[in-house]
Amino acid sequence: MVATIVGTGLIGGSLAISMKEKGVVNWIIGVDQREENLQKAQELKIIDEGVSSIKDAMQRSKLIILAIPVDALLQILPSVMDNAGPEHVIMDVGSTKEKILQLVAGHPNRGRFVAAHPMAGTEYSGPEAAIKNLFTQKTMVLCDVKNSDEDALEVVENMVDKLQMRLVYMNAVEHDLHTAYISHISHITSFALALTVLEKEKEQGRIFELASGGFESTVRLAKSSPDMWVPIFKHNRHNVLDVLDEHINQLQQMKQLLENEDYETFYKLIQKSNKIRKILK
Amino acid sequence: MVATIVGTGLIGGSLAISMKEKGVVNWIIGVDQREENLQKAQELKIIDEGVSSIKDAMQRSKLIILAIPVDALLQILPSVMDNAGPEHVIMDVGSTKEKILQLVAGHPNRGRFVAAHPMAGTEYSGPEAAIKNLFTQKTMVLCDVKNSDEDALEVVENMVDKLQMRLVYMNAVEHDLHTAYISHISHITSFALALTVLEKEKEQGRIFELASGGFESTVRLAKSSPDMWVPIFKHNRHNVLDVLDEHINQLQQMKQLLENEDYETFYKLIQKSNKIRKILK
Numbered sequence: 001m002v003a004t005i006v007g008t009g010l011i012g013g014s015l016a017i018s019m020k021e022k023g024v025v026n027w028i029i030g031v032d033q034r035e036e037n038l039q040k041a042q043e044l045k046i047i048d049e050g051v052s053s054i055k056d057a058m059q060r061s062k063l064i065i066l067a068i069p070v071d072a073l074l075q076i077l078p079s080v081m082d083n084a085g086p087e088h089v090i091m092d093v094g095s096t097k098e099k100i101l102q103l104v105a106g107h108p109n110r111g112r113f114v115a116a117h118p119m120a121g122t123e124y125s126g127p128e129a130a131i132k133n134l135f136t137q138k139t140m141v142l143c144d145v146k147n148s149d150e151d152a153l154e155v156v157e158n159m160v161d162k163l164q165m166r167l168v169y170m171n172a173v174e175h176d177l178h179t180a181y182i183s184h185i186s187h188i189t190s191f192a193l194a195l196t197v198l199e200k201e202k203e204q205g206r207i208f209e210l211a212s213g214g215f216e217s218t219v220r221l222a223k224s225s226p227d228m229w230v231p232i233f234k235h236n237r238h239n240v241l242d243v244l245d246e247h248i249n250q251l252q253q254m255k256q257l258l259e260n261e262d263y264e265t266f267y268k269l270i271q272k273s274n275k276i277r278k279i280l281k
Numbered sequence: 282m283v284a285t286i287v288g289t290g291l292i293g294g295s296l297a298i299s300m301k302e303k304g305v306v307n308w309i310i311g312v313d314q315r316e317e318n319l320q321k322a323q324e325l326k327i328i329d330e331g332v333s334s335i336k337d338a339m340q341r342s343k344l345i346i347l348a349i350p351v352d353a354l355l356q357i358l359p360s361v362m363d364n365a366g367p368e369h370v371i372m373d374v375g376s377t378k379e380k381i382l383q384l385v386a387g388h389p390n391r392g393r394f395v396a397a398h399p400m401a402g403t404e405y406s407g408p409e410a411a412i413k414n415l416f417t418q419k420t421m422v423l424c425d426v427k428n429s430d431e432d433a434l435e436v437v438e439n440m441v442d443k444l445q446m447r448l449v450y451m452n453a454v455e456h457d458l459h460t461a462y463i464s465h466i467s468h469i470t471s472f473a474l475a476l477t478v479l480e481k482e483k484e485q486g487r488i489f490e491l492a493s494g495g496f497e498s499t500v501r502l503a504k505s506s507p508d509m510w511v512p513i514f515k516h517n518r519h520n521v522l523d524v525l526d527e528h529i530n531q532l533q534q535m536k537q538l539l540e541n542e543d544y545e546t547f548y549k550l551i552q553k554s555n556k557i558r559k560i561l562k
Binding site: 119120121122123138139141168170174175177178179181182183185186187188189190191192193194195196197198199200204206207208209210211212213214215216217218219220221222223224225226229230233234237240241243244245246247248250251252254255258259261263266267269270271272273274275276277279280 | 400401402403404419420422449451455456458459460462463464466467468469470471472473474475476477478479480481485487488489490491492493494495496497498499500501502503504505506507510511514515518521522524525526527528529531532533535536539540542544547548550551552553554555556557558560561
């Protein structure tokens with residue numbers, strides 16, 4: 001099978017590496033707006049060839065994977081769908097789903113589209129960030145699959161299986177709510193924490209001398225690219241605002257307990273939060 | 282050299298393992314309020330013997346390391362100092378320093394005390410959590426060393442050197458401010474994030490199905506023990522409230538930008554937070 005990957009960065013590149021290795025595809029055409037990304041991806045042997053036109057690439061491909069930030073995705077998706085024939089399977093890997101699925105709803109080729117979101121990534125971006133086995137044992141969410149043609153869905157499910165991923169089906173509304181809670185808010189807190197400490201560093205130069213594993217752990221996501229994350233916050237604004245509100249409330253509650261020196265209630269809150277142990281390994 | 286370690290948990294236990302391995306000491310007496318910890322530490326060969334009285338242990342030890350939560354430390358430190366002779370070196374490993382150093386200020390044996398804080402740990406506790414090499418290549422902060430006797434300081438510096446730790450000198454006021462920013466706030470955000478998501482799980486059972494590395498990274502510190510952390514927040518209350526205030530402000534600013542759909546400023550904020558790359562490896 002020949003696949004086209006639009007966007008040869010962290011996710012697209014890592015998918016390309018795994019799909020080739022696991023024998024899902026035998027030829028990968030890369031498409032990327034950034035010429036340097038395309039060159040780099042070829043140098044790194046992530047893709048077999050690079051072309052500039054998605055339309056040309058589609059003519060020779062069965063599977064088309066759109067691995068670009070969600071705002072760019074919303075822009076190109078209509079024309080990709082217009083060009084899709086019954087031989088094509090179009091799959092995205094976007095981190096938000098409602099807007100994307102609204103956009104393709106009712107499109108005559110809607111059945112050729114499979115909405116996917118691999119729950120894996122790192123704080124790095126670009127083809128150099130692409131790594132082998134990024135997706136192994138991770139979760140792939142497929143959204144609103146009832147609107148995809150059975151054979152198109154099978155192509156994606158087969159890929160997920162060969163990549164040794166865990167499959168989860170969900171509707172787009174649930175997906176966007178859940179990712180706000182277990183992914184998007186983590187990035188916001190990291191960005192905010194980095195800003196808080198960087199601000200303080202201006203007066204207190206030596207502040208990072210003491211930084212250790214705990215700090216790094218909570219702040220590493222703050223290295224993430226705004227090109228990817230601003231569109232996510234934009235297209236999941238409603239849910240992100242909800243969780244952000246709740247998170248600020250939790251912090252304000254803790255602040256108030258400290259102000260009132262109510263350490264007993266603070267202790268109980270921490271005990272409650274310790275229940276996260278049952279979730280994390 | 283014979284050492285007594287009071288508190289045979291994560292930090293005390295890991296220190297015991299490393300000090301023995303690196304030849305800093307050849308016999309370790311463990312003291313722990315919890316009989317089961319003492320037994321476990323002996324089973325795991327972290328300590329050579331366990332005794333219940335600090336006074337007895339001190340009579341046979343040169344180095345006494347106090348590795349217990351800061352509130353318990355403040356309680357026992359006066360009597361430990363009273364029992365100290367010129368042959369003793371008393372060292373703590375507490376995460377806050379101002380209150381501890383205020384307590385010993387002016388004590389006739391003040392010179393025998395060295396205030397230390399190893400910037401290393403994990404979210405786990407107890408003797409089972411003790412690990413080899415926890416401190417290798419990590420930072421050891423020594424506070425207000427001008428008030429320690431030269432020979433006592435040398436014993437600790439020699440240990441730090443043999444443990445292959447990086448040495449940083451700081452006064453207690455700076456220490457408590459800096460740790461609020463690069464350690465204590467990370468724990469508060471993790472506790473709050475865990476609570477936010479655990480609350481949501483009650484309505485949305487499947488929410489953790491999508492959790493991946495990013496979520497785990499920002500929330501893992503929420504597994505930390507309230508026995509250790511409530512006393513830290515209590516004894517560094519002033520600084521923790523300051524940084525918590527600033528962090529809440531940063532989050533509120535982001536919330537407002539999202540509400541106003543000012544994605545351009547949001548983008549710039551993320552770019553600014555990306556400067557954390559220069560700090561983290």
